[in-house]
Amino acid sequence: MTFMSSIWRAGIALPVATSALFVQPAQAQSANGQASANxxxxxxVVKNADLEFGTFVPGTVRSVFRLNPNxxxxxxxxxDAVAIGGAPAPASFTAxxxxxxxxxxxSGQNRIFIVRDGGTETMRVNRFRFDGPRNRFLNAAGEATYRVGGQIRVRPNQAPGTYRGAFNVTIDYF
Structure with a gap:
């Protein structure tokens, strides 16, 4: 029976082996993909208003004033300097x-120095603050407005005059 069993197995294996020689490849299929970009x-950015600290009378020691952007x-x-008016107001920018x-x-700077018109005397402005989170969503019209405040240091016996300087802000997508 062993001999018959081997013949029987060989008889089955032969058609399977020969049919493998005649197998046709599956037909290739293709599909199209899309590419997109937004x-x-x-x-x-438009500046609506400058940062204005107002008017001071200097004292005998360094004085620090902070303008709240909110x-x-x-x-x-x-x-001991005294704020005597003017129109203190935060800067305003619209994106x-x-x-x-x-x-x-x-803000690109942590601090700046504003310089007296016609002179070399300076005052330090620092601690720029925003009126809310730095990260915001533009509204349905595509706009967001930021107000910026900061801190100014009035030196003892600061020379009288108008002091000016510039700071920058950057607003971008992320």
Whole structure:
């Protein structure tokens, strides 16, 4: 029976082996894919208002004043200088771009020095603060407005005059 069993197995194996020689490849199938990209308009930034600390009478020691970007209040942190008016107000910037996208504001400087017109005397402005989170979404019209406050240091016996300087902000998508 062993001999018959081997013949029987060989008889089955032979057709399987020969049919493998005549197997036709499966027909190739293809499909198309799509490629896409979104292009957002660039963010533009417009300055609406400058950062204005107001008018001071210097004291005998260094004095520090902080302008709140949320409400425009000027608060004296220390020293004996006196704020005597003017129109303290935060700076204001409006970003315009693709509606509902997320933007971020950053300030390139931690501090700047403003210089007296016609002179070399300086005052330090630092601790720039925003009126809310740095990261915001542009509204349905594609706009977001940021207000920026900061801190100013009035030196003892600071020379009288108008002091000016510039700071920058960057607003971009992220």
């Amino acid at each position: 292009i957002n308009q660039s963010v533009t 409400n425009g209040n000027l608060n004296q942190r220390n020293g 315009t771009g693709t509606p509902l996208l997320r933007v971020r504001i950053t």
